[in-house]
Amino acid sequence: xxxxxxxxxxxxxxxxxxxxxxxxxxxxxxxxxxxxxxxxxxxxxxxxxxxxxxxxxxxxxxxxxxxxxxxxxxxxxxxxxxxxxxxxxxxxxxxxxxxxxxxxxxxxxxxxxxxxxxxxxxxxxxxxxxxxxxxxxxxxxxxxxxxxxxxxxxxxxxxxxxxxxxxxxxxxxxxxxxxxxxxxxxxxxxxxxxxxxxxxxxxxxxxxxxxxxxxxxxxxxxxxxxxxxxxxxxxxxxxxxxxxxxxxxxxxxxxxxxx
Ligand code: ADP
Numbered sequence: 001x002x003x004x005x006x007x008x009x010x011x012x013x014x015x016x017x018x019x020x021x022x023x024x025x026x027x028x029x030x031x032x033x034x035x036x037x038x039x040x041x042x043x044x045x046x047x048x049x050x051x052x053x054x055x056x057x058x059x060x061x062x063x064x065x066x067x068x069x070x071x072x073x074x075x076x077x078x079x080x081x082x083x084x085x086x087x088x089x090x091x092x093x094x095x096x097x098x099x100x101x102x103x104x105x106x107x108x109x110x111x112x113x114x115x116x117x118x119x120x121x122x123x124x125x126x127x128x129x130x131x132x133x134x135x136x137x138x139x140x141x142x143x144x145x146x147x148x149x150x151x152x153x154x155x156x157x158x159x160x161x162x163x164x165x166x167x168x169x170x171x172x173x174x175x176x177x178x179x180x181x182x183x184x185x186x187x188x189x190x191x192x193x194x195x196x197x198x199x200x201x202x203x204x205x206x207x208x209x210x211x212x213x214x215x216x217x218x219x220x221x222x223x224x225x226x227x228x229x230x231x232x233x234x235x236x237x238x239x240x241x242x243x244x245x246x247x248x249x250x251x252x253x254x255x256x257x258x259x
Contacts, residue, residue: 006036006037007034007035007036007070007073008035008036008037008039008071008072008081008159008160008192009034009035009058009069009070009071009160009192010034010035010068010069010070010071010073011031011032011033011034011058011067011068011069012032012067012068012069012070013030013031013032013066013067013068014028014030014031014032014054014057014064014066014067014068014069015028015029015030015031015064015065015066015067016028016050016053016057016062016064016065017065017217018053025216026216026217027050027053027216027217027218028050028053028054028057028064028217028218028219029217029218029219030067030219030220031054031067031218031219031220032067032220033211033220033223035192035194036192037159037190037192038190038191038192039192039193039208039209040183040186040187040192040193040195040206040207040208040209041193041194041195041207041208041209041210041211042194042195042196042197042202042203042204042206042207042209042210042211043194043195043196043197043210043211043213044196044197044198044200044203044210044211044212044213044251044255045212045213045214045215045218045221045255046213046215046216046255047198048216049213049214049215049216049217049218050213050216050217050218051164051196051213051218052164052196053218054196054213054218055085055162055164055194055196057069058076058083058160058162058194059083059085059162060076060077060083071083071159071160072159081159081160082156082157082158082159082160083158083159083160083161083162084153084154084156084158084160084161084162085153085161085162085164086149086150086153086161086162086163086164086166087164087165087166088164088165088166088168088169089169090137090145090146090148090149090169091149092137092145092148092149092152093137094136094137094138095136096136097133097134097135097136098124098129098132098133098134098135098136098137098140098148099120099121099124099133099134101137101148101152102120102123102124102148102151102152102155103116103117103120103152103155104152105152105153105155105156106120106155106156109156111156116155119155119157120151120155121133123151123154123155124148124151127147127150127151127185128144128147129144129147129148129151132144132148141174142169142170142171142174142178143170143174143177143178143181146166146167146170146178146182147178147181147182147185149166150182150185150186154185154189154191158191159191159192160191160192160193160194161186161191161192161193161194162193162194162196163193163194163195163196164196165196165197165198166182166195167179167182167197167199167202168197168198168199175199175202179199179202179205179206179235180205180206180234180235180236183205183206183235184234184235195207200248200251200252200255201239201244201248203251204226204238204244204247204248204251205235205236205238205239205244206235207226208225208226209223209224209225209226210223210224210226210247210251211223211224212224212251212254212255221254222254224247224250224251226243226247227243228241228243228244229241229243
């Protein structure tokens, strides 16, 4: 795989194992893929195969034992690219208002300026949280909390968004609505995003491309570009197409053929 200026992210032959008293657990072997700016990739695979480990490597929390990760053509360690990480639980602090939760990352990174504060207010307004700026997290619905968590991530202007099962703590109805809602926000902001999920319909409704991983140690079993012939390509519209069902069944068979 050649380095390419258009590629915002490049992974080449990644290998990672956890080491502990009992020995080693190989989590990932030979993972290579690249992403273009603005692309939305979903990563699916059997539970425990190594999906979260892969995100931890891309975020720099873990270091690969073999292989390389490049962001905007630079090795991860030398890269100044901002990476945003959104997890299953929204991690909002009850003792802070929604606004003060949203600016927490800015505070920690010493980036709190008139300009970034204005950006926080603007994003809260755009995404329907203006009247909740002074509310506490417990006063918001699950979906609104997840929006607030996304705004907190977006205000740091990440170039790459990593989403690790961000909707799985929500009940089914809410998760459907919030997943679609957050997916649209990410598209509107033209963010490059990687979503790890065990919910295949979530992956098919949101992504441009789905990467299917094998059981642990994970390697790439298949990469599936998703093409929908829609005038308005939204997650909800996708769910009503025949392609949706076909992609869902294809991915389901790929994963379950392995188990
Ligand atoms: P997934 O996100 O696909 O469910 P993970 O990336 O969380 O999978 O984990 C991959 C494998 O690595 C699992 O078998 C898990 O038990 C193992 N694992 C994860 N974290 C650790 C750790 N800190 N120490 C040892 N093994 C781990």
